[in-house]
Amino acid sequence: MQQVVERDREVDAYEVGIDEDCTLLIARRQPTARDLRLVMAVSRIVTDLERIGDKAAKIANKSRKLHAVAIQRIPRLSEIQHCARLAIEMLQSALDSLARMDIDTARQAIGADKAIDAAFDAILRQLITFMMEDPRTISEALDIIWVVKAIERVGDHASNIAENVIYIVSGEDVRHTGAARMKTDEA
Numbered sequence: 001m002q003q004v005v006e007r008d009r010e011v012d013a014y015e016v017g018i019d020e021d022c023t024l025l026i027a028r029r030q031p032t033a034r035d036l037r038l039v040m041a042v043s044r045i046v047t048d049l050e051r052i053g054d055k056a057a058k059i060a061n062k063s064r065k066l067h068a069v070a071i072q073r074i075p076r077l078s079e080i081q082h083c084a085r086l087a088i089e090m091l092q093s094a095l096d097s098l099a100r101m102d103i104d105t106a107r108q109a110i111g112a113d114k115a116i117d118a119a120f121d122a123i124l125r126q127l128i129t130f131m132m133e134d135p136r137t138i139s140e141a142l143d144i145i146w147v148v149k150a151i152e153r154v155g156d157h158a159s160n161i162a163e164n165v166i167y168i169v170s171g172e173d174v175r176h177t178g179a180a181r182m183k184t185d186e187a
Contacts, residue, residue, distance in 0.1 A: 011053035
């Protein structure tokens with residue numbers, strides 16, 4: 001877990017370096033059309049990847065805190081692992097769509113966000129039930145909620161990456177429009 005926190009600092013440094021490189025590239029080369037879209041989207045993707053690193057560090061810190069507690073009042077929820085697997089698969093799919101510049105894979109990644117959101121909602125309902133039944137579980141449940149919310153946010157950032165792939169390839173900006181989601185549902 002400590003390694004995750006330490007690696008987050010490296011990710012932060014990479015983000016700063018890549019942003020500087022993008023700025024210099026724009027200033028020196030003055031890219032147009034698809035090249036400019038690529039540079040702008042890469043800059044946004046790097047920000048999303050950095051934020052995913054922040055979420056990983058948060059998950060590691062909260063997990064360490066949860067494991068350090070002598071008495072765990074909430075049973076282990078397998079749904080958390082399921083939600084994490086969905087987020088990891090979604091991120092891998094979004095990165096694969098970036099590597100291949102594949103709009104179809106990007107749209108599938110965006111569509112996977114619904115499953116993560118549903119898993120998050122189900123876990124949240126379970127934890128609320130635990131807190132209502134036994135107020136001694138509130139602190140532990142809140143820590144678990146922070147972990148699961150961070151996992152859910154990883155899915156949101158993966159969706160952003162996939163949306164940027166669509167923008168790079170087609171020039172269509174599907175952020176905030178739901179267009180990527182609707183076309184995914186139609187397929």
